[in-house]
Amino acid sequence: MKAITLGPEGTYSHRAARAIAEEVTFAESVTDIVEAVAEGRVERGVVPIENSIEGSVTESLDALATHDVAVVQEIVTPIRHALLAQREDFEVVASHAQALAQCRSYLEENYPHVAREAVASTARGVEQAREDPSVAGIGHPDNAGDGLRVLAENIQDRTSNATRFVVVAPEHEREEAGGKTSLVVYPNTNYPGLLLRLLEPFAERDINLTRVESRPSGERLGDYVFHVDVAAGLYEERTQEAIDAVEGIVEDGWVRRLGSYDTRHVLY
Incomplete structure (x- = not known):
């Protein structure tokens, strides 16, 4: 099987992709991946x-709401950040914005005067550090070598740092079996108590909501799309009943069933 993920080689996304595919290619953005x-x-x-530290990756949420795809698996992996550089004195730390945020306390305490530069991926920052001695990167310690040294390990703000990835497939491969289901709900309206009405059908059927998040629809100011994860499969009658009830509430909008799936934990 072939998979595409954020590149270049050596990103945490690459490590997650290797768990499900023998051949991995790379893209510069999440939107490009979902479009492909x-x-x-x-x-x-x-x-x-x-x-687990910085919360949701908004570009991923927006891409899933925009394109007709399915989510067929979830991969959870711990994140081990290391500071990588050619030498101990450097002027810039370059990494993905999420990695920089996850290591904010360490950087502020140890390198308060060093500039931070957000780049497309952790691996891209490591590449810059390998090419330029004035730059340090943040990435997995295995990315050291070829002139790069590990100056510090486990620099993330919390030792429990972990990232959740989803495996995206063509829409026709959507599955109903699995312990978890992802939905995208666009009400195309707004009034007091709307969100409560959208969530009640799940509570009434004893379905646990594991995540609820809103994102701007892009249609108009104050108009939102809701991303909902539930701890139940689409194969369950209670889940179908709850979704049918939600569809009745958002009759001027839509509900997208991204699919049901199970979780795989991958350690590195």
Whole structure:
């Protein structure tokens, strides 16, 4: 199986993708990954969806709401950040914005006067550090070598740092079996108590909500799309009943069933 994920080689996304695919290619953005799957140019995409420190990856949420794809698996992996550089004195720390945020306390305490530069991925920052002695990167310690040294390990603000990735497939491969289901709900309206009405059908059927998040729809100011994860499969009658009730509430909008799936924990 072939998969596409955030590149270049050595990103945490790459490590997650290797758990489900023998051949991995790379893209510069999550949107490019989801588009490639939606258009049938690749079998699977692996995108980060949520980090335990910094929360959701908004580009991933927006891409899933925009393109007709399915979510067929969840991969959870611990994140071990290391500071990588050619030498101990450097002027810039370059990494993905999420990695910089996850290591904020360490950087502020140890390198308060060093500039921070957000780049497309952790691996891209490591590449810059390998090419330029004035730059340090943040990434997995295995990315050291070829002139790069590990100056410090486990520099993330919390030792429990972990990232949740989802495996994206073409829409026709959507599955109903699994312990978890992801939905995207667009009400196309707004009034007091709307969110409560949308969530009540799940509570009434004893379905646990594991995540609820809103994102701007892009249609107009104050108009939102809701991303909902529930701890139940689409194969369950209670889940179908709850979704049917939600569809009745948002009759001027829509509900997208991204699919049901199970979670795989991958350690590195």
